[in-house]
Amino acid sequence: xxxxxxxxxxxxxxxxxxxxxxxxxxxxxxxxxxxxxxxxxxxxxxxxxxxxxxxxxxxxxxxxxxxxxxxxxxxxxxxxxxxxxxxxxxxxxxxxxxxxxxxxxxxxxxxxxxxxxxxxxxxxxxxxxxxxxxxxxxxxxxxxxxxxxxxxxxxxxxxxxxxxxxxxxxxxxxxxxxxxxxxxxxxxxxxxxxxxxxxxxxxxxxxxxxxxxxxxxxxxxxxxxxxxxxxxxxxxxxxxxxxxxxxxxxxxxxxxxxxxxxxxxxxxxxxxxxxxxxxxxxxxxxxxxxxxxxxxxxxxxxxxxxxxxxxxxxxxxxxxxxxxxxxxxx
Amino acid sequence: xxxxxxxxxxxxxxxxxxxxxxxxxxxxxxxxxxxxxxxxxxxxxxxxxxxxxxxxxxxxxxxxxxxxxxxxxxxxxxxxxxxxxxxxxxxxxxxxxxxxxxxxxxxxxxxxxxxxxxxxxxxxxxxxxxxxxxxxxxxxxxxxxxxxxxxxxxxxxxxxxxxxxxxxxxxxxx
Amino acid sequence: xxxxxxxxxxxxxxxxxxxxxxxxxxxxxxxxxxxxxxxxxxxxxxxxxxxxxxxxxxxxxxxxxxxxxxxxxxxxxxxxxxxxxxxxxxxxxxxxxxxxxxxxxxxxxxxxxxxxxxxxxxxxxxxxxxxxxxxxxxxxxxxxxxxxxxxxxxxxxxxxxxxxxxxxxxxxxxxxxxxxxxxxxxxxxxxxxxxxxxxxxxxxxxxxxxxxxxxxxxxxxxxxxxxxxxxxxxxxxxxxxxxxxxxxxxxxxxxxxxxxxxxxxxxxxxxxxxxxxxxxxxxxxxxxxxxxxxxxxxxxxxxxxxxxxxxxxxxxxxxxxxxxxxxxxxxxxxxxxxxxxxxxxxxxxxxxxxxxxxxxxxxxxxxx
Numbered sequence: 001x002x003x004x005x006x007x008x009x010x011x012x013x014x015x016x017x018x019x020x021x022x023x024x025x026x027x028x029x030x031x032x033x034x035x036x037x038x039x040x041x042x043x044x045x046x047x048x049x050x051x052x053x054x055x056x057x058x059x060x061x062x063x064x065x066x067x068x069x070x071x072x073x074x075x076x077x078x079x080x081x082x083x084x085x086x087x088x089x090x091x092x093x094x095x096x097x098x099x100x101x102x103x104x105x106x107x108x109x110x111x112x113x114x115x116x117x118x119x120x121x122x123x124x125x126x127x128x129x130x131x132x133x134x135x136x137x138x139x140x141x142x143x144x145x146x147x148x149x150x151x152x153x154x155x156x157x158x159x160x161x162x163x164x165x166x167x168x169x170x171x172x173x174x175x176x177x178x179x180x181x182x183x184x185x186x187x188x189x190x191x192x193x194x195x196x197x198x199x200x201x202x203x204x205x206x207x208x209x210x211x212x213x214x215x216x217x218x219x220x221x222x223x224x225x226x227x228x229x230x231x232x233x234x235x236x237x238x239x240x241x242x243x244x245x246x247x248x249x250x251x252x253x254x255x256x257x258x259x260x261x262x263x264x265x266x267x268x269x270x271x272x273x274x275x276x277x278x279x280x281x282x283x284x285x286x287x288x289x290x291x292x293x294x295x296x297x298x299x300x301x302x303x304x305x306x307x308x309x310x311x312x313x314x315x316x317x318x319x320x321x322x323x324x325x326x327x328x329x330x
Numbered sequence: 331x332x333x334x335x336x337x338x339x340x341x342x343x344x345x346x347x348x349x350x351x352x353x354x355x356x357x358x359x360x361x362x363x364x365x366x367x368x369x370x371x372x373x374x375x376x377x378x379x380x381x382x383x384x385x386x387x388x389x390x391x392x393x394x395x396x397x398x399x400x401x402x403x404x405x406x407x408x409x410x411x412x413x414x415x416x417x418x419x420x421x422x423x424x425x426x427x428x429x430x431x432x433x434x435x436x437x438x439x440x441x442x443x444x445x446x447x448x449x450x451x452x453x454x455x456x457x458x459x460x461x462x463x464x465x466x467x468x469x470x471x472x473x474x475x476x477x478x479x480x481x482x483x484x485x486x487x488x489x490x491x492x493x494x495x496x497x498x499x500x501x502x503x504x
Numbered sequence: 505x506x507x508x509x510x511x512x513x514x515x516x517x518x519x520x521x522x523x524x525x526x527x528x529x530x531x532x533x534x535x536x537x538x539x540x541x542x543x544x545x546x547x548x549x550x551x552x553x554x555x556x557x558x559x560x561x562x563x564x565x566x567x568x569x570x571x572x573x574x575x576x577x578x579x580x581x582x583x584x585x586x587x588x589x590x591x592x593x594x595x596x597x598x599x600x601x602x603x604x605x606x607x608x609x610x611x612x613x614x615x616x617x618x619x620x621x622x623x624x625x626x627x628x629x630x631x632x633x634x635x636x637x638x639x640x641x642x643x644x645x646x647x648x649x650x651x652x653x654x655x656x657x658x659x660x661x662x663x664x665x666x667x668x669x670x671x672x673x674x675x676x677x678x679x680x681x682x683x684x685x686x687x688x689x690x691x692x693x694x695x696x697x698x699x700x701x702x703x704x705x706x707x708x709x710x711x712x713x714x715x716x717x718x719x720x721x722x723x724x725x726x727x728x729x730x731x732x733x734x735x736x737x738x739x740x741x742x743x744x745x746x747x748x749x750x751x752x753x754x755x756x757x758x759x760x761x762x763x764x765x766x767x768x769x770x771x772x773x774x775x776x777x778x779x780x781x782x783x784x785x786x787x788x789x790x791x792x793x794x795x796x797x798x799x800x801x802x803x804x805x806x807x808x809x810x811x812x813x814x815x816x817x818x819x820x821x822x823x824x825x826x827x828x829x830x831x832x833x834x835x836x837x838x839x840x841x842x843x844x845x846x847x848x849x850x851x852x853x854x855x856x857x858x859x860x861x862x863x864x865x866x867x868x869x870x871x872x
């Protein structure tokens with residue numbers, strides 16, 4: 001099996017890396033396009049509608065048309081906005097969302113996956129950088145709704161980073177590794193099977209914290225449209241707006257991939273090729289996010305914070321304790 | 331505790347239900363008979379009584395008529411301003427001759443406000459295209475046929491009874 | 505250096521172009537952090553001067569204007585006006601017309617309450633109930649379309665009766681609708697009432713005390729949620745409501761949850777009325793003996809009905825002509841809205857939408 005990670009950094013290998021990154025970017029863009037399509041279809045079905053159906057067969061090109069429209073739109077920078085910050089904020093928000101994908105093992109052959117031995121840490125660390133982009137965007141817009149949205153977002157994402165990390169800790173304790181490739185490999189041989197079984201509490205905490213991290217319903221306070229109009233990106237238009245949307249959906253994909261890798265056995269599974277298993281499990285995870293979105297009302301900001309600190313973190317800590325105790329006993 | 335799970339089951343159960351979307355511009359909704367859409371106007375029925383213009387709450391109807399040689403009122407102009415018309419149906423309610431009626435048309439969007447002033451020709455065209463023109467014509471043909479038959483029957487009757495009375499020229503122009 | 509952090513109050517304009525103000529309603533909120541220090545409702549963006557316009561119109565001509573007050577429950581507005589005129593003229597209404605009126609009014613009440621459920625849940629962030637309620641509302645609206653020819657602005661009531669008799673098969677359709685709707689109410693109960701997030705957002709929020717409710721002259725569900733038993737259909741029976749068996753729904757806490765719950769429960773009660781009215785509707789004329797030109801004897805007349813949002817009253821001052829000298833609508837939304845400031849002060853910004861939504865205003869009625 002070819003592994004470019006162990007090769008010396010020559011010009012040719014560097015070119016290979018760049019090509020690999022571009023391919024991943026392209027794949028991710030297509031995945032994002034169809035994640036949006038999938039979301040609109042699923043929520044449409046749940047509301048007895050048919051969802052997008054006009055552009056292309058079955059509306060398959062709807063997202064492409066939307067992106068194209070956004071690119072053609074005028075790029076408005078509000079007069080009283082902090083121009084520089086306003087312009088770079090979407091980029092700050094987007095870049096980490098793409099970078100975290102580097103450690104996700106999509107298939108059994110880790111062609112484009114960095115075998116980083118601190119993969120989980122890398123993911124969590126990088127994903128928090130996006131918060132800077134969101135707060136900056138909210139602040140630079142010079143709009144009260146944006147500001148409130150940005151600050152809420154910062155408070156929420158920082159709070160939920162902790163239970164997210166703690167819930168993953170149980171998995172790390174079981175597998176003894178921070179490397180996502182190793183974690184998947186461990187799940188194939190573990191006596192309890194996929195980690196969703198021994199780590200069910202951790203999984204529940206992970207899903208809740210993940211939804212909150214993604215700013216999705218029922219935790220979509222930063223962009224609570226019935227209160228804050230559109231939250232931190234109220235003033236954004238055109239492709240800068242598209243960047244925010246893009247990073248949001250890349251994170252949907254990324255966190256679904258992370259959840260699949262950590263709890264659902266990653267690409268591991270019988271009969272079907274490994275990438276298909278990965279795609280199926282990720283789709284299931286994403287479907288659950290959309291399903292929740294179609295059902296739940298929005299939680300209130302103070303309840304959201306107290307839920308993180310008073311419920312999720314104690315439960316996650318208890319899970320760690322339980323995992324430690326059980327792995328000592330069993 | 332887990333009340334939200336019930337909610338999740340409800341939304342999931344909806345997925346397989348029949349979709350209700352109406353593909354609007356291609357598929358038009360079916361309107362009931364009483365539907366109050368844009369007006370149609372039938373000039374030959376109008377007796378220029380002015381009742382519609384008087385009852386209109388927004389005064390969006392303006393009309394003018396003439397007395398022809400037979401001292402019969404005859405409509406000249408009939409305008410409805412759809413900028414202010416609220417489609418309340420009071421004009422058709424008061425019309426004694428069913429000269430102003432409503433159709434099932436409802437698409438009034440235009441690029442210019444001027445186009446919302448609909449005159450007698452437009453309203454008549456609406457009558458022909460979307461109104462009860464077909465039914466009226468059919469009824470007219472039917473009435474003419476019946477009258478003809480009646481006349482024929484009368485004639486044959488007359489012939490059998492003998493032409494003792496003065497020939498009448500009724501019938502034919504029902 | 506001072507040890508305290510310098511802070512200042514922020515003024516936030518909620519509306520008039522805000523997704524959750526249900527129209528063009530503006531609320532100037534003074535915030536201290538996330539806490540509301542002051543809230544100043546600004547109304548009038550949808551003012552059309554209906555009351556002034558009515559002074560130049562005959563009574564029949566005013567009916568289409570009432571459609572546009574509370575455009576979600578236009579049948580009830582229609583009735584409020586013709587009821588006052590009938591009261592002034594002391595008219596006999598044929599039994600069939602009264603039954604048809606009850607049918608359409610209660611169906612309209614259901615449609616209005618359904619829309620409240622949908623928009624309230626949308627305000628709270630759940631999008632599916634909004635689309636579900638429109639399916640049932642669509643059936644009601646279709647029924648109205650068949651009987652009155654319009655889906656929103658019905659213009660169906662007339663002084664002395666109704667405009668049209670029910671088309672053939674219409675009563676059967678209403679009868680079929682009742683069990684269908686009962687099932688759907690159960691579904692909403694299942695979908696919404698148990699959801700913990702929803703309960704946390706509405707329980708104990710926006711509490712109105714009985715004293716406040718009376719002082720602010722609240723009516724309708726806002727009043728009944730505090731436990732005061734006041735429903736004009738029971739307390740000051742009009743039309744033929746005394747012939748039907750239904751309960752007045754009240755609650756005790758006066759919070760947003762109670763208001764939501766009463767809406768749901770009133771749909772069930774309205775269905776009871778519809779069922780009974782559809783079962784016992786007699787044959788006969790639908791328009792009583794009414795003079796061609798309606799002239800109200802000089803004097804002042806006021807009657808009120810239980811609208812979808814509260815006491816919907818019409819006050820007519822007549823000088824004996826065919827047009828009112830002065831016509832005043834007591835619009836429940838407008839009156840109920842006044843307590844909003846008191847409810848909001850001291851609350852957190854996040855509760856604003858939950859409280860505003862539960863008052864259930866319709867801007868067409870607030871601004872008239």
